[in-house]
Amino acid sequence: MTFPLVRMRRLRRNQLLRDMVAETALTCNDFIYPMFVCPGQKLRQPVPSMPGVDRFSVDTLVEECKKVRDLGIPAVMLFGIPEKKDPLGRGAYDEKGIVPQAVRALKKAVPGLLVMCDVCLCEYTDHGHCGILDKKTVHNDATLELLAKAALAYAKAGCDMVAPSDMMDGRVIEIRETLDNEGFEDLPIMSYAAKYCSAFYGPFRDAADSSPQFGDRRSYQMDPRNVIEGMREVALDIEEGADIVMVKPAMPYLDVLTRVREEYDLPVAAYQVSGEYAMLKAAAEKGWLDHDAVMMESLYAIKRAGADMILTYFAKDAAKQLAGGK
Template sequence: MELHFDRHRRLRNHSVLRGMVRETRVLASDFMYPLFVTHDDGRHPILSMPGVDHLSLQELRRETNVLSELGVPSMMIFGIPAVKDDVSSEAYAENGIVQQAIQVVKSENPHMLVATDVCLCQYNPAGHCGLVHGDQILNDESLVLLAQTALSHVQAGADLVAPSDMMDGRVAAIRAKLDEAGYVQTPIMSYAVKYASAFYGPFREAAHSAPAFGDRRTYQMDPANVREAIREARSDVTEGADILMVKPAMAYMDVIRAVKDSFDLPLAAYNVSGEYAMVKAAALQGWIDERAVVMEMMTGFKRAGAEIIISYFAKDVARYLRDM
């Protein structure tokens, strides 16, 4: 009896051919590496994120060189201030930790793309992303400080600003502030779709930014919602965002695809601290093949539609690709 069926395995029999017909490729140039800079000396491990450290400005120089050698072309800077106050003044201080860090990176490698997180949470005692009055997080009053923070980063040399606060109207406020100051060419990568996620736990330790009361569910999104994600992204597009972001990434690849299909802007996916920590913890126990799992995750993010991957695995992935 003659059977007629498709032989899909013909294209899988040789490793070279598998590579030639591969639909999705992960490159070192896809990555943005998030790092945490402090006023302290030296390098101090973040216990819940093995392999990630708090960096002094001098250690930041060394880290910049490591990234450059590995071919990772961009970083996102998070600052840990020396002092906190109710108006988050170090967030937009001329000599704040992020502003100093930008200058250090640019002096070490002028070609490194430097993005900065624009938020107030780690700069005030309440640990919330906007100004606080009683138990309320003030939206419109916060926009002034967020815009000033973004401007101070760009004046220090940042190539791109990324507001993560989730206050309504922050992209419009930042775009207007930058344009007014003459920075019409500086792009904004908005945390357009940022969920109130349990996957942020290790980051709160790393950034010293856990809320002192309540939670962030009045401004970050409900993880159950995807139509709302499209509305959030549409607002940011209208307000002047140049790149959209979905955060977290791993449990939200359907959202990445939905946003990608809805808008023609470049899209970033933030592979967040909890996702990183889970893989690292399982790998340290010998339960998974870390390299294989990491590369499968990154391929999934690209396949879902992300052009940019923000990940604490960026250096690892660059080494994997170099050694292939």
């Protein structure tokens, strides 16, 4: 049947009808809020390239996470900024390091909040790469043990999930075996499986002070031109024991996200990264875009493409919008 019997506009006449027939639902349960924790006390340091995002000391992190929980956001992802950096990234796997400190504080003071920990060395190495070096090359196999040690340190502190983001081959199985051998067989792994070497990470490196001191990360993060390679990465991480797989960044890689969702039946996450956040914030500050409208449209796009959960710096703002703008 065709027009005039079929009129697609009939179900768009008002908001109630549009809501009833909406194909994609977004709730606070979809959000994971990335947060940066640093040494010190009573610190809340704004990140200039990410308006509305701060670095927190452990005490102020706890207070902020209470607000996050009260907004209905179920989970946070912690990134640590150590007091000192070194070639081996020792702060990443120090059981008394900044992230274990934060985990212990949050699990004690903020019940009902899932605490996830990013597992990587880039914030902790003085050279800024995600693994240890053999001359000017990141040594894949030598890095695996240190990543597993970091995951174990976070597990011992009481985290609810670990999330390796380093893109070393074999990291998931190394972490899984280490956790299992230490009695943490029930701790899930969210793998940054299809993580691309993206120009959209710039503001994050500002926040985490993790820019490489030489070269780039193209030898271990994925080539933005490739999709099939991303599917292979996801398949391998699933075989190695990943419980959730992630596509990162989100909006520039919605095609990859949809392919992963269609092919695999385990939960899929997407990371709306710092550059995606910063460019929308900047355009909104200029008055060129409607902040709340483009924020929500971008999140619906990521959910529509297949994400079961979204890591986003917009989590608090979006939660308020979903609650009616309060």
